[in-house]
Amino acid sequence: MNIRLHRRTALALGLAACATAFAPLASAQSVADIKKKGEITIGMLVDFPPYGTTDAKNQPDGYDADVAKLLAKDLGVKANIVPVTGPNRIPFLLTNKVDLLIASLAVTPERAKQVDFSVPYAAATIVLYGSSKVEMKSPADLKGKRVGVARASTQDVSLTAVAPEGTEIRRFDDDASAMQALMSGQVDAIGCSTTVAAQIAKRAGSNFENKFNLRQQVMGIAMRPGQPELKKTLDEFVERNKKNGELNKLYQKWLGTDFPALPNS
CATH class of the missing domain: 3.40.190.10 (Periplasmic binding protein-like II)
Incomplete structure (x- = not known):
């Protein structure tokens, strides 16, 4: 084996060893x-x-x-x-x-x-929950509206699937941030579970209401x-x-x- 080939082989072996060392743990688990x-x-x-x-x-x-x-x-x-x-x-x-x-x-x-x-x-119902002053009876009514959701959540997927072009979807890090955005007027409505909606109702009373269901989900x-x-x-x-x-x-x-x-x- 010439020196150049030997070096290439050694380098490849070294990289393979590093890859093994930094690979994630085996996924199988009993x-x-x-x-x-x-x-x-x-x-x-x-x-x-x-x-x-x-x-x-x-x-x-x-x-x-x-x-x-x-x-x-x-x-x-x-x-x-x-x-x-x-x-x-x-x-x-x-x-x-x-x-x-x-x-x-x-x-x-x-x-x-x-x-x-x-x-x-477990199971949960995902709803569109928003200001009682803004009419939103169906997905078609979301055009031109600002709607918040927790990023990468089921409510994000559900809302994105039905929102018409022209809906301004604002994605937040979690439900708490989306809820705060609704209560502070940053968005007109949010996609959330009925349990989150109940939390908002306790704080804000009749200022917000359930508009329509987005999805029934099992977990x-x-x-x-x-x-x-x-x-x-x-x-x-x-x-x-x-x-x-x-x-x-x-x-x-x-x-x-x-x-x-x-x-x-």
Whole structure:
């Protein structure tokens, strides 16, 4: 081998070694791995009450937090809940920063290409909620209006799908920012869940109202693709706790209603 070829070979081997060293962790993960670790790291939104919020000690709280703790208890491990945002929750999962997402993540065909979902463990209705002084009875009425949404959220996708040309869609980092934009008059309406709309109604009374529904969504626990054993375990966890009433108790606690009838998909 001549010196030049030897150098090229050495360089290639060195680059390959570096690539291996800085590659993300292997995506495959078994239930046994989680139990051996003694902890499961779960990504969760904390700006989507009552599903995700924080308590008086600024710790993750809400329906999703309670589901995460119930899952950890079921597995016999500690729950390590990591706050995520709408835009970064799937990247956090795919880069192994978290083991799972219990993050109010709606099951959509687009997301199903990136992650696998458990059977639904929750549901939410997405609405257009806006100023009672501005008439918006259908998507056609959005032309010329300023409408806010949380960036990369289901409400963003739902609104974008129906908004006519001429709608000014303003995207914010989270629901809290979109809600503040509505209440301060920066936008005429926002796409949000009925739970967020209820929060606005408590603060602003009759100044705002539900205009029309954008989507009914179901939410699943998300995991990296190629983990059939983990998916089976999560599906069984959801079904078991639907049947034994535990999820209904949590729904009553946080949403004040019974657990909804959901499709098993």
